[in-house]
Amino acid sequence: MVDFIGAEISFNQYFSFFMVTVLLALGLIAGIGSFLRYLIKDLDVDGARKMIGALVLNIFLPALVFRVIYTAEMGAEFFQIPLIMLLSILICLGIAVAAFRAFKLQPEEKGALILASTFGNVTYLGLPILQGLFPSLALQVAKVAILCEVTTTPLNLSLGMALGSRFKASQRDRHRSEPSVDLTALALPTPLPPDQPLVSAESHYSWAAEVEALNTSSPLTESLNRNRPKGLPFQTGIQIGWQACQEMVRLPALWAVAIALTWKVSGLPVPAFLLQATQILGNTVTGLMMLSLGMGLRYRRIYQPLPLIVASGIKLLISPLVVFGVAILIGVQAPYLEAVVLEGAMPTQLLTFVIADRIGLNVERLALCILLNTAASFLTIPAMKTLLFGG
Numbered sequence: 001m002v003d004f005i006g007a008e009i010s011f012n013q014y015f016s017f018f019m020v021t022v023l024l025a026l027g028l029i030a031g032i033g034s035f036l037r038y039l040i041k042d043l044d045v046d047g048a049r050k051m052i053g054a055l056v057l058n059i060f061l062p063a064l065v066f067r068v069i070y071t072a073e074m075g076a077e078f079f080q081i082p083l084i085m086l087l088s089i090l091i092c093l094g095i096a097v098a099a100f101r102a103f104k105l106q107p108e109e110k111g112a113l114i115l116a117s118t119f120g121n122v123t124y125l126g127l128p129i130l131q132g133l134f135p136s137l138a139l140q141v142a143k144v145a146i147l148c149e150v151t152t153t154p155l156n157l158s159l160g161m162a163l164g165s166r167f168k169a170s171q172r173d174r175h176r177s178e179p180s181v182d183l184t185a186l187a188l189p190t191p192l193p194p195d196q197p198l199v200s201a202e203s204h205y206s207w208a209a210e211v212e213a214l215n216t217s218s219p220l221t222e223s224l225n226r227n228r229p230k231g232l233p234f235q236t237g238i239q240i241g242w243q244a245c246q247e248m249v250r251l252p253a254l255w256a257v258a259i260a261l262t263w264k265v266s267g268l269p270v271p272a273f274l275l276q277a278t279q280i281l282g283n284t285v286t287g288l289m290m291l292s293l294g295m296g297l298r299y300r301r302i303y304q305p306l307p308l309i310v311a312s313g314i315k316l317l318i319s320p321l322v323v324f325g326v327a328i329l330i331g332v333q334a335p336y337l338e339a340v341v342l343e344g345a346m347p348t349q350l351l352t353f354v355i356a357d358r359i360g361l362n363v364e365r366l367a368l369c370i371l372l373n374t375a376a377s378f379l380t381i382p383a384m385k386t387l388l389f390g391g
Contacts (some may be wrong), residue, residue: 020382022129022132022133023129023132023378023381023382025132026128026129026132026286026290027378029287029290029291029294030290030291030293030294031294032291032294033049033290033291033292033293033294033295033296034294034295036048036294036295037295045295046295046296048295049292049295049296052288052291052292052295053292055288056285056288056289056292057252057253058252059281060281060282060284060285060288061123061252061253061256061285062252062253062255062256063256063277063278063281063282064142064146064278064281064282064285065146065253065256065257065260066256066259066260066278067139067260067275067278067279067282068139068142068143068146068260068282069143069146069256069257069260069261069264070260070263070264070270070275071139071275072139072140072143074264077143077144077147077332077336078147080327080330080331080332080336081144081147081148081151081332081336081340082147082148082150082151083330084323084326084327084330084332084340085122085147085148085151085152085155085323085340085343086151086155087326088319088322088323088326088344089118089119089151089152089155089159091322091326092117092118092314092315092318092319092322093114093117093118093159095117095314095318095322096113096114096117096118096311096314097114099117099310099314100113100114100307100310100311103307103310105307106362107166107167108167108360108361108362109307109361109362109365110167111163111166111167111356111359111361111362112167112356112361112362112363112365112366112369113307113308113310113311113365113366113369114163114167114311115156115160115163115348115352115355115356115361115366116311116312116315116348116352116366116369116370116373117310117311117314117315117319117348118159118314118315119152119155119156119160119348119349119351119352120148120152120315120319120343120344120345120346120347120348120349121346121347121348121349121350121374122145122148122149122152122343122346122349123145123146123148123149123253123289124289124292124293124350125289125290125293125346125347125374125377126145126148126342126343126346127142127145127285127286127289128285128286128287128289128290129342129346129381130142130144130145130339130342130343131286132286133342134335134339137335140335140336140339141335141339142282144336144339144340144343145339145343146253146257148340148343149253150253150254150257152349153251153349153351156349156351156352156355157351157355160352160355160356160359161355161358161359163359163361167359167361293374305372307365308365308368308369308372309372311369311373312347312369312372312373312376315346315347315348315373316345316347316373316376316377316380316381316384317380317384319344319345320341320342320344320345320384320388321384321388322344323340323341323343323344323345324341324344324388327340327341338385338389341384341388341389342381342384342385345377345380345381345384345385346377346381347370347373347374347376347377348366348369348370348373348374350370352366352370353366353367353370
């Protein structure tokens with residue numbers, strides 16, 4: 001029992017209250033970010049967000065990764081968690097493919113929503129939520145988030161791009177000449193059904209632009225775009241696969257993992273000032289991630305919601321159940337069990353938008369889906385925690 005403001009409550013009640021408090025706090029930070037464009041008129045919000053994303057990706061997050069991996073004990077979870085994420089992603093991919101067979105959708109829209117159903121935002125949202133929910137286990141849950149990230153992102157870059165061989169954009173779009181390599185240049189408006197009120201093309205176009213703004217991994221985005229041949233927006237499967245491998249080895253977080261493991265195995269001590277520096281840098285990650293995420297959010301009307309709801313339901317509700325089942329079978333122990341299951345409940349990974357655009361999927365519908373399930377996750381995450389772990 002816990003004495004809380006003069007009243008005795010159970011630990012589960014206390015933890016539920018604490019979880020809601022943490023989610024509200026993180027939501028408040030994201031909300032502040034989403035209103036900065038209105039509160040500070042002279043602020044270049046998108047430019048500031050991209051700069052924050054670059055700093056997080058290249059400095060703050062690798063510092064956190066290095067510290068967590070170097071100081072963490074090398075237990076079975078180092079192999080169990082990547083295996084859990086690999087199997088769960090493959091299972092959810094199969095579920096999504098089967099589910100969307102029932103929908104009469106264009107192939108490029110179907111492919112985009114399958115991606116949205118499969119890959120989770122395990123770092124930019126998962127890490128802040130886990131560290132907020134488990135403050136006394138910050139290093140352990142950070143290790144879970146990092147191991148999930150180094151599994152999810154390479155799979156997204158490889159499996160996600162491989163979907164282009166089946167769910168391709170229309171012939172007209174594939175041969176459209178594009179002098180610019182800007183991501184949003186390929187995001188043409190999706191026509192509305194005849195029974196829907198007319199909305200300007202600019203309104204639909206903004207969805208893709210806004211979710212491109214959501215992508216806090218902007219250096220990776222720019223690298224993907226920079227390698228796209230001018231006048232030829234889509235590449236062959238071999239070229240895409242080769243580029244995916246190149247982008248994976250360039251990820252700063254993966255290099256931080258490799259350096260930390262090498263240093264750890266060598267037995268050489270890390271200087272105290274270096275560990276202190278990585279701790280100071282790593283402590284800023286949570287707030288910056290949530291602020292940057294919020295800075296990319298805008299609010300628009302949603303049309304034809306059913307396919308979006310199905311994709312979001314697979315990602316937010318079915319995915320954590322799959323992760324839970326796989327984790328139990330593999331035998332993961334606390335506190336890693338609950339942490340990895342909550343990672344499975346995270347909304348769609350923002351990198352998915354970049355990959356969908358790269359291979360010619362419907363980025364407009366994917367943009368809607370990402371915004372929808374990111375907002376809904378603040379309700380579904382505590383719901384799944386209560387369902388699977390009580391409290």
